[in-house]
Amino acid sequence: MKSKYPDYKLMYAHILDTVSGLFKSKHKSIYLNGHSGGGSFIFGYLSGLEKIPASIKRISFLDSDYNYDSTYYPKLWEWLSQV
Numbered sequence: 001m002k003s004k005y006p007d008y009k010l011m012y013a014h015i016l017d018t019v020s021g022l023f024k025s026k027h028k029s030i031y032l033n034g035h036s037g038g039g040s041f042i043f044g045y046l047s048g049l050e051k052i053p054a055s056i057k058r059i060s061f062l063d064s065d066y067n068y069d070s071t072y073y074p075k076l077w078e079w080l081s082q083v
Contacts (some may be wrong), residue, residue: 002044009048016045020055031058039064046072052079 002008020028030053034042039061046052052059052075059076 002040008044012041012045013048028055029057030055031060032056033058033060033062034064035062036064037066040067043067043072046075049075051075054082 005011016030020030032042032045034040042059042061042064044067056079059079
């Protein structure tokens, strides 16, 4: 998706917001879990954020750390520090 769509960062956020919006709740808890290419989706989503939202409660990768690079470290560290 990243190579095909230049606005992929907005698309990842839109997908997650759309799915999250299907569930009505005042206090949402979102768990991002990836296996294989799912890790790429998670990193694509994170790349479009300035800060990981408080609604993200867990992020897990099962053999899916594709496209990881150290640019994600500050966001992840800040998020983990607040958990």
